[in-house]
Every structure is written in structure tokens, then in C-alpha cells.
Amino acid sequence: MHLDLLLDMAVSGHGSRVAFGPRDGGLTGEDLAARSEVGAERLAALDAGHLVFVGTNGPAFPIALFAAARAGIPLVPLNYRQTPEQIAALIADLEHPVIVHDPALASLVADVDAPAMTTDSFATSVPDAWSEGPPAPSNGDPDATALLLFTSGTTAAPKAAVLRHRHLAAYVMTTVEFSNADEDAASLVSVPPYHIAGVSNTITNLYAGRRVVHLANFDPAAWLDLATRESVTHALIVPTMLSRIVDHLDATGTMPPPQLRTLAYGGAPMPATVIERALGHFPDTDFVNAYGLTETSSTISVLGPDEHRDALASDDPAVRARLGSAGVVVPGIEIEIRDDAGDLVGAGQTGDLWVRGEQVSGEYRGLGATVDEAGWFATRDRAWVDDDGYLFIEGRADDTIIRGGENIAPAEIEEVLRRHGGVADAAVVGLPDEEWGQRIAAAVVTRPGATPTETQLTDFVRAALRSAKAPEEIRFVDELPLTDTGKLVRRDVVAQFLASEGTTP
Amino acid sequence: MTDLEPGTKLASVVCATEVVVIRAPSQPVEITCGGVAMVPADGPDAHSGTLGADATDSDNPTLLGKRYASDETGLELLCAKAGDGSLACNGTPLPIKGAKPLPSSD
Secondary structure (H helix, E strand, O other): OOHHHHHHHHHHHHOOOEEEOOOOOOEEHHHHHHHHHHHHHHHHHOOOOEEEEEOOOOOHHHHHHHHHHHHOOOEEEOOOOOOHHHHHHHHHOOOOEEEEEOHHHHHHHOOOOOOEEEHHHHOOOOOHHHOOOOOOOOOOOOOOEEEEEEOOOOOOOOOEEEEEHHHHHHHHHHHOOOOOOOOOOEEEEOOOOOOHHHHHHHHHHHHHOOEEEEOOOOOHHHHHHHHHHOOOOEEEEOHHHHHHHHHHHHHHOOOOOOOOOEEEEOOOOOOHHHHHHHHHHOOOOEEEEEEEEHHHOEEEEEEOHHHHHHHHHOOOHHHHHHHHOOEEEOOOEEEEEEOOOOOEOOOOOOEEEEEEEOOOOOEEOOOEEOOOOOOOEEEEEEEEEOOOOOEEEEEEHHHOEEEOOEEEOHHHHHHHHHHOOOEEEEEEEEEEEOOOEEEEEEEEEEOOOOOOOHHHHHHHHHHHOOHHHOOOEEEEOOOOOEOOOOOEOHHHHHHHHHHHOOOOO | OOOOOOOOEEEOOOOOOEEEEEEOOOOOOOEEEOOEEOEEOOOOOOOOOOOOOOHHHHOOOOOOOOEEEOOOOOOEEEEEEOOOOOEEEOOEEOOEOOOOOOOOOO
16 A cells, blocks of 8 residues: 555545645645645656654645655655754755755755755646546555654654654554545644654545645744634644643633534643643543554544543543553554563553554664564553453653663653642653662753752652652753653753753763 | 455446455355356456346445455455445355454554
């Protein structure tokens, strides 16, 4: 299966519907197919080997995605919040790069030695001869690389995940029913194109026949305004966005968007305190938690709307805890939880999460496929499964604190700290310790006006967990180091602790 | 029958139907559309004929985007172009695979 075929089907099934942009004047599926063909011909004429996309989300992104697909070359969306030097270094590693960039981002790539053009000029005019549609795509190779996506590298240097057409197509095929969206449905996408969810959203909505409205630079007021104005029915956000939306609703008394039926979140762990507040603000909206990785073509497990409501209403601690669960795996995905020796562990026991399925690539550029001989991919996430098959993610294996030989998940301590009335957010890390191997340190952002002491917070954690899990060091900070898609950069938290002690990591 | 593997594209001889193999069968099978064996989509016989008069061959015209699966053989097809013929595997009509609707995660 090739992305070309999915576009072709979307054109046959609902090609005259607006697929991207405002209801009046947006890009239809038919427009997208024609523009993609124009773009593909241009890429072929330039002998392009990689299409580098340096732009915000918007209709130019699907055009670039499908133009690269038709041209048979990988699309490489880059984080436009990097410096020109960082961008140049990533591009220097690609053979025959051709750059398409937002007009406003020209200075980011001005010094890169490669053909470059703006999104406005890349694939705008369509030949008149195509009034009946562009030439049919040839049979694309399902094994060709569709996408190179640099992972966010919160624990190590960024590396490029390789996603082939068959991986992305398998994800779309097994999780989305073709052309099943209502004609009036609209999905608000505010994650950037260099995030796997930004890519998968583009394809799944096109396949489902649901119009996509883009918000290039997230801001809670702009998000709420656009959602209301465009009668948005579906939206996908990362936890930091939801937190800011809820804060904004609290502060201004704004009404939530009336048409919003489904709010999906993912991309980083969702603090229970945020989701509980959000459920109160959006009583008529279905919440969906989607967990996945770049290397798995996005979502591999889903916690659905009923499970959110049941959890919130339940007195049973096991059911209530599911609000913090990643749900159950999607069709076509298998998971295993393994211990350090590689043996399977039982329900309720934490181990390493392994995953298998047709949407799982597990391949990195220059490193090849990292799946084992039976096709299993190590997510490097620590996780456990409850008696009913609900998956709970404890965090990255690299983030696990090993204190006195005991594995401690920072997320558990962070959840407790956020429950303290004086705490707005918290990040827990392990610092090198001569006696224990690692000791527990917490960076804490306090709520405005609150002044909890170190002792109060330590006692609070000790009362909820036990003394081995109480932070031994607490720093009060103004903000936590987050990526722009809301992921905590733990190595920066560690570095800040060590710098304040006069040591270097 | 040509070797079937995920991604193989087949066309009906007698109508506009085209399918893509999503899951290969565990054993060799004969896939028919409108009662006639399907052929490689890029071959000369694709869509070369017309549908016969036998009603059972067109009881269930193919539907764009639907998946058709045979539990017995493990075969699964995606309809990429709709047509008037009905799909069958080894002479048994291929039913539409019931979609378990997932909450929209994106």
C-alpha cells in the first residue's frame, strides 16, 4: 500500500469536498491531487532525492507530502524552531535535497546549498489540460520511504526514524474507516508537521473525508476562537496545549467550542490534574487518549470516551486509575511487557514495552531496522498492563531512576507533587549519588502566590508513596524545559541541578 | 493466480473493480470478481470484458474503501475502485469485513 493509493481513493470517494482549509475556498481532494502531481513533476525535473519541508502546518504541507510520495522520494519535515546551523547540519546529511519553506522562514535556509522555493511558489498553478484531473499515479512501491522524521531527542541526540509507505498506509487502513466522516465534520490540527501526529492526522482525515483546519502557532485564545468560527468537531492536542486551554477558560469564562465532539490528546504524558479539570470544562465532548511513537506511525493504543467518563465517575480505584492509562491497543498491534532478562511479566508488573504490527517501522536512518527477528520493537518505554488489558505508560526507560538498586519511575512522583495545592508542575530526575547510585531531585513550578517549602513537599510525597521515593533535593523554578510539542527535556533539568551545584554532567 | 502479497493490485476483467491485497492468504487461492478470475491491475486483461448475465456475479457490487476478508484463508482485500461485480475467494462470496469503529484518535 502506497500513500498515492489513499489519495486516489479519497479523490474517488469524496474528492470534491474541502479537505484542508476554510469551508469556503479551501483545498479539495481533487485540488490536492493536481497540486501534488505538479509538485512531483517539479521535483523530478530537479532530480530531487529528498523533499525538505521547513514550514508550519497548513495546506502546503499535504501538498508537499503527496508530491514527495508521487515523486517516489522521502519527505523530511524539519523543526522550524531550530537555528539555521542546526537545520543546515540536518540537510547536509541528505542526498539531493530540495527545500520547500514558508516565505516567513526563508532566513532559516538562506545559507543552505540546495534548491529552495517557497510554499507559495512550489505547486500553485495547475495546467488547464487537467480539467478532468491529473494523470493517474503509477504504481508506487509500498516499500519506498515516505517520511524521515527526526525524533525529538529528549534523552539523546536526534535521529531520523524511517517510515515507509506500507507502515503509514497500514496505520490508516486499520484505524480509520474510509469516507466515514460526516460532511460537516472538521478537525483542528495544531501539532506541527514535524511531529508524527501532524503527519498521521493529515492522512487519516483525508482518508476519512474530514476537513482539516490548521492552526500554525498555538495559543489558547486563537485555538478556541478558530474552533468556534470553523465549527470544529474534532481536535488533537498535546497535554501542554490542553493545560493552557483549561487555564484560559478558567481565567476568562469563555465558553468551549459548541460543536466540539471529540478531543484527542497525546504526544506526552497527560497529568491527571489537567485531564480532570478538562473533563469538567468539556462535559459534552468525547475525550480520547492516543498513545504512540514516531517509530510506530503514531497511535498504537487508545483510551476511549466512555472509559474516560467511567473512570471519572467510579469509586473503584482500579477503574479510576484508567484516567491515567493509555487504553487498549488498536487492531493490528500486539504488545508484550518484558523484564530485564527478556521474559514476559504478568499483569500489574512493570517492564519494558515491546510492540509488533504492520505499522511498526522501528527503523532509523543509517542504523537499519531495530526490531528483533520476530518483528518486535523495543519502545524504550516502561509500562504495565492491568487485569483488563489497559496499558499504563510509566515513562522512558532512560528516565528511570535507579536508587539503591530500586527502579523508580519519575512520573509517579511527579503526579503526587502536582496534587499538592501549591504546585503547578514538577519534573523529577535522578542525580548521580555516591552512596545510592542516584538520588531523587525535583524541579517544581509553584502556583502563583503559593510558597510551599521543601520540607512540606517532601513530607507530602512521603505520605503518598514512601520515603525511598521522596525527593532528596527540590529546586523551585519559573518554568520547566519543554519542547514546543510539550515534552519535558529531562537532561536539561539534570543539567540545571548539576550546574547549580557547580558540577558538570 | 499470481503470487499474492500485501500491496499486490488486482483488477476485475469484467467491471471497474480494483482491489489491493492487505493480507496475503495462507494458501493459494482463486479470487474472482463477477465470476471471472481477477488479473494484475497493470496487465492487458484488466477491465477488458463485460459482466455476464449471471445474477450471483453481481449480487454485491464492490464498494470503495471497504475491506473484504476470508476467515478461512486469511485473505484480506481493500477495494480501491468500485465496480458492479461481486468478489469471491475459491468460489465463496467474500464478505465485507465488519469495521470495529475506533474512537477517532486523530
